[in-house]
Amino acid sequence: NAGVTQTPKFQVLKTGQSMTLQCAQDMNHEYMSWYRQDPGMGLRLIHYSVGAGITDQGEVPNGYNVSRSTTEDFPLRLLSAAPSQTSVYFCASSYADSSNYGYTFGSGTRLTVV
Amino acid sequence: GESVGLHLPTLSVQEGDNSIINCAYSNSASDYFIWYKQESGKGPQFIIDIRSNMDKRQGQRVTVLLNKTVKHLSLQIAATQPGDSAVYFCAENTQGGSEKLVFGKGTKLTVNP
Numbered sequence: 710n711a712g713v714t715q716t717p718k719f720q721v722l723k724t725g726q727s728m729t730l731q732c733a734q735d736m737n738h739e740y741m742s743w744y745r746q747d748p749g750m751g752l753r754l755i756h757y758s759v760g761a762g763i764t765d766q767g768e769v770p771n772g773y774n775v776s777r778s779t780t781e782d783f784p785l786r787l788l789s790a791a792p793s794q795t796s797v798y799f800c801a802s803s804y805a806d807s808s809n810y811g812y813t814f815g816s817g818t819r820l821t822v823v
Numbered sequence: 824g825e826s827v828g829l830h831l832p833t834l835s836v837q838e839g840d841n842s843i844i845n846c847a848y849s850n851s852a853s854d855y856f857i858w859y860k861q862e863s864g865k866g867p868q869f870i871i872d873i874r875s876n877m878d879k880r881q882g883q884r885v886t887v888l889l890n891k892t893v894k895h896l897s898l899q900i901a902a903t904q905p906g907d908s909a910v911y912f913c914a915e916n917t918q919g920g921s922e923k924l925v926f927g928k929g930t931k932l933t934v935n936p
Contacts, residue, residue, distance in 0.1 A: 713866075742923070751912055751926030752867070767923065799866050812857065812924070814866035 715815035722790040730785040732800030740803045741783040745796040790822045835933045842900040846913035855916040858898045862909045908934045
């Protein structure tokens with residue numbers, strides 16, 4: 710059981726380049742989310758999904774796109790990378806039942822935009 | 824707006840002591856709170872959670888206390904160990920579902936041997 714897998718772990722982009730950060734979970738969780746973490750800051754929500762085919766914006770969605778074609782995968786696309794998008798990106802998946810919510814985070818992708 | 828903050832950015836304790844990490848939240852409608860531990864270079868790791876209909880919940884060596892009157896959350900770690908050294912975040916769920924969390928900025932806990 711791998712949990713939440715993010716690839717790549719590290720990436721350097723030039724300003725204006727595009728790329729996709731991959732996220733996959735094998736726990737059959739309904740919900741998936743993308744967060745970014747900047748130095749000295751907590752995690753801020755970029756986009757989230759409550760199920761296949763359903764996505765919505767979080768706190769800082771500008772410059773990012775997402776899609777959820779399957780339950781397992783939730784890729785994050787940077788359309789035209791900017792230095793302000795230099796950050797560590799975390800994907801999370803979660804479930805909800807009557808008694809608690811369960812959140813699992815991936816190990817992160819460290820992105821540098823030069 | 825919604826915000827979750829921490830009273831102290833850093834906390835240093837001696838091994839074996841108890842640690843208390845505090846968190847203030849501003850959204851009285853939040854109904855679910857989580858504490859996460861994040862070690863250097865790793866993703867956040869779930870520690871313990873609590874619903875708004877509770878004021879205390881205990882886990883293994885950890886206790887979370889919730890005071891809704893003053894909108895305050897705390898994490899108590901008993902007999903702190905060097906392996907507990909990490910950044911601790913509180914997070915609140917404000918939407919009623921589990922897909923959105925608002926995180927605080929974190930407290931760095933250092934355990935001295």
